[in-house]
Structure formats: structure tokens, C-alpha cells
Amino acid sequence: MTEKHTLSIEETAHVAKLARLEIAPAQLEQYRGELANVLGHVAKLKTINVDGIDPLTSPVDSTNRLAADQPGATLSLDELFMNAPAVEGRFIAVPKVLAEENS
Amino acid sequence: MSVPMMDAVSIRDAVRSGIVSAEQVANDFVRRAQTANSSLNAFHELFESEALEAARAVDAKVKAGKDPGALAGVPVAVKDNLATKVGRTTCSSKMLQHYRSPFTATCVERLQAAGAVVIGKTNMDEFAMGSSTEHCAWGPVKNPWDTTRVPGGSSGGSAVAAAAGLCGFSLGSDTGGSIRQPASLCGCVGFKPTYGRISRYGLVAFGSSLDQVGPLTRSVRDAALTYQVMAGIDDRDSTTADLSVEDPMKDLETPIAGLRVGVPKQYLSDANDATVNACVNDALQRLQKLGATLVEVDLPLTDIGISTYYVIAPAEASGNLARFDGIRYGHRAALKTGESLDTLYSRSRAEGFGPEVQRRIMLGTYVLSSGYYDAYYGRALRVRRLIKAEFDNAFAKCDVIAGPASPSPAFPFGGMGDPLKMYLCDVYTVNTNIAGLPAISVPIGFATEGSRSLPIGLHLQAPAFADAKLLRAARMVEKLFPELARQAPHSS
Numbered sequence: 353m354t355e356k357h358t359l360s361i362e363e364t365a366h367v368a369k370l371a372r373l374e375i376a377p378a379q380l381e382q383y384r385g386e387l388a389n390v391l392g393h394v395a396k397l398k399t400i401n402v403d404g405i406d407p408l409t410s411p412v413d414s415t416n417r418l419a420a421d422q423p424g425a426t427l428s429l430d431e432l433f434m435n436a437p438a439v440e441g442r443f444i445a446v447p448k449v450l451a452e453e454n455s
Numbered sequence: 456m457s458v459p460m461m462d463a464v465s466i467r468d469a470v471r472s473g474i475v476s477a478e479q480v481a482n483d484f485v486r487r488a489q490t491a492n493s494s495l496n497a498f499h500e501l502f503e504s505e506a507l508e509a510a511r512a513v514d515a516k517v518k519a520g521k522d523p524g525a526l527a528g529v530p531v532a533v534k535d536n537l538a539t540k541v542g543r544t545t546c547s548s549k550m551l552q553h554y555r556s557p558f559t560a561t562c563v564e565r566l567q568a569a570g571a572v573v574i575g576k577t578n579m580d581e582f583a584m585g586s587s588t589e590h591c592a593w594g595p596v597k598n599p600w601d602t603t604r605v606p607g608g609s610s611g612g613s614a615v616a617a618a619a620g621l622c623g624f625s626l627g628s629d630t631g632g633s634i635r636q637p638a639s640l641c642g643c644v645g646f647k648p649t650y651g652r653i654s655r656y657g658l659v660a661f662g663s664s665l666d667q668v669g670p671l672t673r674s675v676r677d678a679a680l681t682y683q684v685m686a687g688i689d690d691r692d693s694t695t696a697d698l699s700v701e702d703p704m705k706d707l708e709t710p711i712a713g714l715r716v717g718v719p720k721q722y723l724s725d726a727n728d729a730t731v732n733a734c735v736n737d738a739l740q741r742l743q744k745l746g747a748t749l750v751e752v753d754l755p756l757t758d759i760g761i762s763t764y765y766v767i768a769p770a771e772a773s774g775n776l777a778r779f780d781g782i783r784y785g786h787r788a789a790l791k792t793g794e795s796l797d798t799l800y801s802r803s804r805a806e807g808f809g810p811e812v813q814r815r816i817m818l819g820t821y822v823l824s825s826g827y828y829d830a831y832y833g834r835a836l837r838v839r840r841l842i843k844a845e846f847d848n849a850f851a852k853c854d855v856i857a858g859p860a861s862p863s864p865a866f867p868f869g870g871m872g873d874p875l876k877m878y879l880c881d882v883y884t885v886n887t888n889i890a891g892l893p894a895i896s897v898p899i900g901f902a903t904e905g906s907r908s909l910p911i912g913l914h915l916q917a918p919a920f921a922d923a924k925l926l927r928a929a930r931m932v933e934k935l936f937p938e939l940a941r942q943a944p945h946s947s
Binding site: 364367368369370371372373374375379383386387389390391393394395396397398399400402405406407408409410411412416417419427431432434435436437438444446447448449 | 553554555557558649650651664665690693694696697756758759761762763765766773777780781782783784785786787790794795796797798799800801802804805808810813814816817818820821822824830831833834835836837838839840841843873874875878888889890891892919
């Protein structure tokens with residue numbers, strides 16, 4: 353059983369924006385159809401009665417484990433920077449974030 | 456048997472006793488992998504000089520009479536989503552085309568400490584998203600039994616490397632079947648341990664509550680030994696279980712008396728390939744003759760697993776892959792003057808991620824977005840608890856649950872058409888991850904397509920932390936098919 357799920361191109365564009373993906377219109381239309389198919393299939397979840405059932409986020413019972421507060425070896429700044437696409441001195445370079453003030 | 460098809464234990468024994476040097480072994484496997492790669496594309500990178508250097512260190516220990524380790528001189532191929540200081544760690548994605556990890560994954564470090572020699576990184580579905588290894592930025596990986604067919608996925612390169620004798624064994628990761636399904640389609644053993652048994656430190660995260668590292672091998676004893684070397688608590692992964700690891704080698708050769716094999720009627724569906732059902736039935740009958748009891752169990756939530764998985768896994772993936780923003784590492788898009796930081800993020804991600812990864816990120820974003828969270832993600836997590844409870848009930852009546860690892864043998868490239876069809880292939884493996892169970896695929900036969908033989912695996916699942924028992928049961932199955940043991944792929 354797969355139900356028909358409608359997903360508009362505007363909704364698809366909104367999801368792409370939330371996901372920070374710059375997608376061309378033709379590709380967006382393809383994703384719209386494919387996502388609608390998958391969402392139509394996963395709508396099966398509605399057929400399962402989950403009244404009174406708690407969500408299960410992890411398959412194993414685990415308790416929070418705290419590390420001893422002791423300094424240890426870590427990666428150097430050089431190692432951390434070695435994959436950065438653009439570096440200026442001791443900083444990772446990014447495009448201007450703030451608009452220039454009118455002067 | 457040819458040397459490349461020896462299992463890791465045999466290679467280890469030969470190296471330790473000085474019959475062959477680790478250097479010779481490393482050299483032979485690297486050469487074989489180089490030659491085979493033009494037709495199979497299993498590897499993205501091979502590390503010849505580093506492998507030979509590591510192998511010489513093993514040989515020096517053997518000569519000096521020092522313990523060279525439980526995996527002395529065994530060449531290992533590592534899936535490219537496991538961080539290694541040597542070479543690149545690309546996840547078969549343009550996003551990480553040039554990425555060099557400053558550290559090595561815990562599981563790889565433990566193998567190296569035991570004398571294993573890393574010979575290369577294997578191709579995979581991009582970011583482990585796929586069931587065919589067609590979604591690999593470095594080209595599709597070919598099934599060694601029939602190169603017009605897929606090897607399965609997402610650990611396709613690792614399955615091919617193990618099955619075709621291009622390494623002693625390989626490492627994969629399994630979020631919804633990515634070790635077991637390609638093992639089944641390529642004719643090797645693929646073992647996904649209990650969630651939390653092997654550290655995920657250094658595994659590039661896909662679905663953090665589902666991901667588990669495991670070995671792909673040519674024998675069950677190799678799966679047991681390599682698992683033993685890697686398993687155990689790791690301070691760098693707080694989800695590793697704080698439970699001692701039962702020795703999986705100790706009783707491996709001793710069949711489990713009165714083994715109860717659960718057979719869910721939902722697993723031998725008419726929708727499966729007929730040969731798959733015939734092979735599974737044959738294996739079950741052989742087990743019964745051996746003294747095992749077949750127990751009918753009911754897993755009515757089997758089908759809903761796909762819907763549950765394809766909400767939870769993309770949801771977790773959309774969060775995990777948010778880190779790829781073009782700033783600190785990974786692909787960064789070029790901007791035109793005046794374009795914003797936000798454009799840098801979205802263009803870098805659109806250029807770096809392939810279509811399947813983009814689809815899953817969008818799916819995950821959708822099911823987590825305002826107004827849909829409860830209907831999709833919240834509901835899927837509640838169904839997840841029911842699926843786990845259903846397994847718990849079934850395991851009250853049996854020791855392992857058996858069925859196919861995949862509804863069909865290897866399919867042709869492009870054969871699945873649309874994404875949803877591909878997702879449906881995962882029906883027998885996703886619930887294992889949803890419940891965090893250990894599971895394994897063991898070769899039990901072939902389907903015949905023209906002049907080609909296409910491998911079929913038996914999928915066994917066990918209760919959480921019953922990994923050692925599961926491996927014993929898998930060893931029983933392996934012994935029932937001596938003619939399949941470490942058979943080299945042949946395509947005619």
C-alpha cells in the first residue's frame with residue numbers, strides 16, 4: 353500500500369532552502385516527484401497504532417558517561433587547518449558576513 | 456586453493472610461522488588489487504609503499520621472536536568512510552575529494568596494532584547511502600561474478616575486495632544492511648555486530664543511532680577474529696558498550712546443541728526471487744538435519760521497517776551532514792562578487808553532494824521540519840520501539856532468526872530505476888539496525904543467470920550482545936556448504 357502524497361514545487365524549494373542546497377529548477381522538479389513517492393510510501397507509518405508508546409531514539413540502553421577532567425593529547429591547529437579551503441594566517445577565511453556600513 | 460583466496464587466519468598463520476613474509480603477502484595483494492581494479496573499481500586508492508613498510512615491521516617482529524599480533528601481515532581494505540591518516544578519506548563524494556584525515560579511526564588503529572596491514576580504501580555509495588554502489592563519485596563498482604551487475608551497497612568495494620581475493624579481509628559500515636547485502640550479492644561473509652560493540656570514532660556519521668562498523672571476510676572465523684580485535688569500549692565513542700566482549704573464537708568450532716532457528720513467515724515472501732527462497736529453505740533443512748529446531752516466529756512489522764528506516768536514517772543524516780558547509784573542510788564553491796555566506800553554504804553543498812545524498816538530506820529535512828516532525832519522525836521512533844519489542848518476543852522462542860539478506864541476487868546496473876524501488880531492497884536488513892541487533896550474511900548458494908552464477912547469502916540475526924553465539928551459528932551454516940568456502944568468483 354502506497355498512498356499518493358502531494359508535494360508542491362514551493363514546498364520542495366522550501367525544504368531545499370532549509371537543507372542549504374542550491375538546486376536548479378529542473379532538478380528540483382525531479383526531486384519533488386521522487387520525494388513525493390517516498391513520502392507516500394512512508395505514510396504507512398500511520399497504519400500502526402502507537403498510542404501510549406514512547407519514542408525510542410537509541411537501540412541500546414546507555415547511560416551518560418563522563419570523562420575524567422584531565423587534559424590529554426589533541427589535534428594541533430595545523431592538523432585542524434590542513435583541510436580548510438581558505439586560510440589567512442591563523443584564521444579560516446570566509447566571505448564577508450556583515451554588510452558594509454555606508455560611509 | 457590459490458593464496459589470494461586463503462582466509463585471514465590462514466594468512467596470519469603463514470606469516471607467523473615464517474612460511475611467507477608479510478612483505479610478500481602485501482606485495483601480492485596490492486598487485487592483484489591494482490590489476491583487478493581496472494575491471495572491478497573496488498578501490499579508490501592503494502597504499503603500496505605504506506603497506507610494504509607496515510608489512511616489513513611485522514616481518515621484523517617475526518624474525519625477532521616478538522608477538523607480531525593476532526592479524527600479523529593480513530592485508531585489510533578499508534571502506535572510504537573510515538578515517539585513515541594514510542591517503543584520503545572521501546566517502547566516495549566530491550565533497551571530500553581532497554580530504555585528508557588528521558587521525559585514524561579506532562577500529563583501524565586496533566587492527567593495525569594487531570599486525571593488520573592497510574592496503575587501500577574502497578569505493579562505496581556516497582556517504583554510505585545506497586544499495587548498489589552505483590552512487591559513487593568515482594564510478595560504479597562491479598560485481599566480480601558478473602561485471603554487468605551491481606555488487607550491492609553501500610560497502611560494495613569492500614565486498615568485492617573480500618570476495619575476489621584482493622585483500623585478506625575488508626571493513627565496511629552498516630546503517631541499514633550496507634555490510635550484509637553486498638556480502639550476500641558478492642559471496643562473502645558480512646558481519647554487522649551489535650550496535651555499540653565497535654567504536655564509531657573515525658567513521659563518518661550517517662545515522663548515528665544505526666551505524667555500526669564490521670568486517671567482510673572469506674570465512675566466519677575471520678569475521679569472529681577481526682571482530683574480537685576491534686570490539687570493546689572506546690573513550691572516544693561514548694556509545695560503545697561498557698560490557699566485556701565474550702571471546703568469539705573460544706567455542707566457534709563447537710556447534711550449538713539444540714540450536715533454535717526462528718523462521719518468520721514474513722521473510723520467505725513470494726515477492727522474493729524464487730532461487731533466494733529455495734536456497735534459504737535448503738539451508739534451513741540442512742540445519743534441521745544437523746539437529747537444529749526450526750521455530751515459526753511472527754514478525755508482522757517486517758514491512759513497516761522500510762518506512763521507519765527511511766524516516767529515521769535520513770533525519771539523522773540531514774543533521775550529521777549539516778557539518779559539510781564549505782567552511783572548515785570539504786568542497787567550497789566559488790562565489791561571485793556580492794554573493795552571501797548563505798550562498799556559499801548552499802552552492803558548496805549542491806556541488807559537493809551527489810543526487811542520492813541530496814535526496815536523503817531533503818527527505819530528512821522534511822520529516823524534521825515544523826509541522827511534520829510528529830507525523831513522521833516522532834511516529835517512526837515510536838514504531839521503532841515496537842519493532843524492537845517484536846524482536847524481543849521472537850527471541851524468547853529462538854536463538855537466531857534466519858532469512859534472506861536480500862530479496863534478490865545481484866541486479867543489473869540501472870536495474871532499480873527509481874529511488875523508492877532501491878529502498879525496498881533493504882526490507883530484510885533495516886530492522887536489524889533499527890533494533891541494534893547483531894547479524895551476519897553467510898554464502899549458501901547461487902542463482903544462475905545464463906552462464907553466470909550469482910551468490911546468495913543466508914541472513915542470521917541474534918539478540919543484542921549475543922555476537923559470539925551468532926558467529927557460532929554462522930559457522931554451523933558455513934560448514935554445511937563446504938563447496939562454497941572461499942570460492943573465487945568465476946563468470947562462466
